[in-house]
Amino acid sequence: MRYSIWNVLAQGLTGHRGWKPVWRDPAPQADYDIVIVGGGGHGLATAYYLAREFGARRIAVLEKGWLGGGNVGRNTTIIRSNYLLPGNEPFYEFSMKLWEGLEQELNYNAMVSQRGIINLFHTDAQRDAFVRRGNAMILHGADAELLDREGVRRLYPFLDFDNARFPIKGALMQRRGGTARHDAVAWGYARAADALGVDLIQNCEVTGMRIEAGRIRGLETTRGRIGARKVGVAVAGWSSRVMAMAGLRLPIESHVLQAFVTEGLKPFIDGVMTFGAGHFYVSQSDKGGLVFGGDIDGYNSYAQRGNLPVIEDVAEGGMALIPALGRARLLRSWGGVMDMSMDGSPIIDRTPVEGLYLNAGWCYGGFKATPASGFCFAHLIARDAPHPTAAAYRLDRFRRGLMIDEKGQGATPNLH
Amino acid sequence: MLIPHPLLGPRDAQEFVYLGDAALIDRPDGTAAGIEAFHDYLYLRDNPAGQHRELWYHEQGDRSWLVVTRDTVTHEILKAELARDVALARGRGR
Numbered sequence: 001m002r003y004s005i006w007n008v009l010a011q012g013l014t015g016h017r018g019w020k021p022v023w024r025d026p027a028p029q030a031d032y033d034i035v036i037v038g039g040g041g042h043g044l045a046t047a048y049y050l051a052r053e054f055g056a057r058r059i060a061v062l063e064k065g066w067l068g069g070g071n072v073g074r075n076t077t078i079i080r081s082n083y084l085l086p087g088n089e090p091f092y093e094f095s096m097k098l099w100e101g102l103e104q105e106l107n108y109n110a111m112v113s114q115r116g117i118i119n120l121f122h123t124d125a126q127r128d129a130f131v132r133r134g135n136a137m138i139l140h141g142a143d144a145e146l147l148d149r150e151g152v153r154r155l156y157p158f159l160d161f162d163n164a165r166f167p168i169k170g171a172l173m174q175r176r177g178g179t180a181r182h183d184a185v186a187w188g189y190a191r192a193a194d195a196l197g198v199d200l201i202q203n204c205e206v207t208g209m210r211i212e213a214g215r216i217r218g219l220e221t222t223r224g225r226i227g228a229r230k231v232g233v234a235v236a237g238w239s240s241r242v243m244a245m246a247g248l249r250l251p252i253e254s255h256v257l258q259a260f261v262t263e264g265l266k267p268f269i270d271g272v273m274t275f276g277a278g279h280f281y282v283s284q285s286d287k288g289g290l291v292f293g294g295d296i297d298g299y300n301s302y303a304q305r306g307n308l309p310v311i312e313d314v315a316e317g318g319m320a321l322i323p324a325l326g327r328a329r330l331l332r333s334w335g336g337v338m339d340m341s342m343d344g345s346p347i348i349d350r351t352p353v354e355g356l357y358l359n360a361g362w363c364y365g366g367f368k369a370t371p372a373s374g375f376c377f378a379h380l381i382a383r384d385a386p387h388p389t390a391a392a393y394r395l396d397r398f399r400r401g402l403m404i405d406e407k408g409q410g411a412t413p414n415l416h
Numbered sequence: 417m418l419i420p421h422p423l424l425g426p427r428d429a430q431e432f433v434y435l436g437d438a439a440l441i442d443r444p445d446g447t448a449a450g451i452e453a454f455h456d457y458l459y460l461r462d463n464p465a466g467q468h469r470e471l472w473y474h475e476q477g478d479r480s481w482l483v484v485t486r487d488t489v490t491h492e493i494l495k496a497e498l499a500r501d502v503a504l505a506r507g508r509g510r
Contacts, residue, residue, distance in 0.1 A: 240463035240464075241465055249460040249461065249462065250460065250461070251459040251460055251461070252463060254463055298434050299429075299434045299470070299486075300468055300470065300488045301491065302465040302489050303489055303491055309429070309430045342458075398455060398458075398459040411458050413436070
């Protein structure tokens with residue numbers, strides 16, 4: 001069913017009795033050309049682009065829980081392409097361009113809202129670094145704008161501009177950045193992939209891989225054996241565990257990242273704001289809740305929940321920037337498991353097992369990458385060649401010394 | 417999380433800095449091991465879901481390194497040892 005205003009009106013006049021399930025719930029077939037492991041944003045987008053752009057058929061997505069139940073449902077919904085390094089910026093800008101056409105393409109309201117994102121700076125050195133980053137963004141076809149102190153004040157007059165430790169001197173603004181409704185992104189891709197004949201198989205956990213003579217033949221799952229010519233793994237958070245079934249150790253640690261939302265408030269923050277020096281970022285959802293977060297907890301975790309010290313740290317960062325935040329009551333906090341890679345950048349690559357492909361290592365930047373990650377992973381699986389914007393995301397880049405380290409932290413996953 | 421420090425008793429995990437897998441104690445020999453062994457040591461991790469032995473540094477305390485055994489699924493801390501003892505038992509140091 002194609003959604004439109006006429007559609008909604010007609011259903012409204014007939015008691016909404018004609019809506020159909022948005023996707024099928026098929027039983028797994030014995031054999032597929034391509035199986036994607038992981039029914040999150042990246043896996044669903046990969047399946048969609050495989051069918052839509054690369055003409056692949058007989059595709060299945062296997063999900064151990066329910067579609068969109070992992071990190072695509074647990075993030076803070078920010079989209080942006082404000083990276084510095086040549087290995088990253090073209091990829092994220094490609095993603096931003098896909099976001100801009102996503103809803104029309106999927107015929108699904110993902111609430112993409114280009115409300116602008118600012119990164120605050122507090123010193124001359126930070127300003128210089130942001131000027132450099134902004135120039136890099138512009139050179140790669142993105143948009144960037146430097147705001148001075150008054151420019152920030154016009155947007156957000158309530159910030160603590162004269163904070164003794166981090167006085168606000170200005171910000172780097174990307175006006176095309178913003179937010180999107182995270183669940184709707186997963187549902188939109190799922191619906192569009194299903195319409196193209198992709199089997200979305202839920203409650204189907206992969207328990208083993210059938211590898212013969214160095215080539216993937218299929219998967220063992222809780223719903224039986226499934227044959228496959230090619231397998232793409234997109235299970236961020238659990239990548240190490242799934243790839244261990246193929247005998248691989250990855251340059252990844254799993255860490256927990258927490259996020260928070262306050263009770264609904266009247267419109268207060270109309271864009272996205274990041275306060276890197278204070279380990280805090282915030283936006284306001286359309287429902288009114290302030291959605292914010294900070295650093296990862298810093299220790300390996302698969303728990304999907306964090307500890308109180310980080311909640312305190314994030315709240316302190318928030319109060320330092322927005323003193324009025326102290327009047328808002330916290331409604332919820334939650335955690336997601338991040339694939340923290342050794343250089344803070346993702347991996348979209350082949351593996352030593354022929355026919356087995358890996359999409360992993362998104363750290364805490366996976367949501368904004370969803371469309372391009374799916375497109376580039378589909379390109380790799382379909383053509384056995386990397387998409388030009390994702391050519392640097394190689395699994396063996398650590399061995400070859402070609403790290404993409406935006407933050408310059410080295411092999412310390414908990415600091416990226 | 418409270419870490420049962422073998423010398424100081426239960427201490428808040430906030431006093432510590434986290435480094436990672438305790439296998440990092442077993443650094444390969446720089447002249448003999450070769451580049452592959454060093455690559456694996458520096459970049460690859462087991463990253464288990466479940467019990468994990470890991471290095472914590474008591475920066476806000478007595479500045480000792482501990483090997484903490486912790487469950488990465490429940491955050492339960494099962495054991496804490498002085499990293500020095502662990503390293504000596506593995507034959508590190510002179």
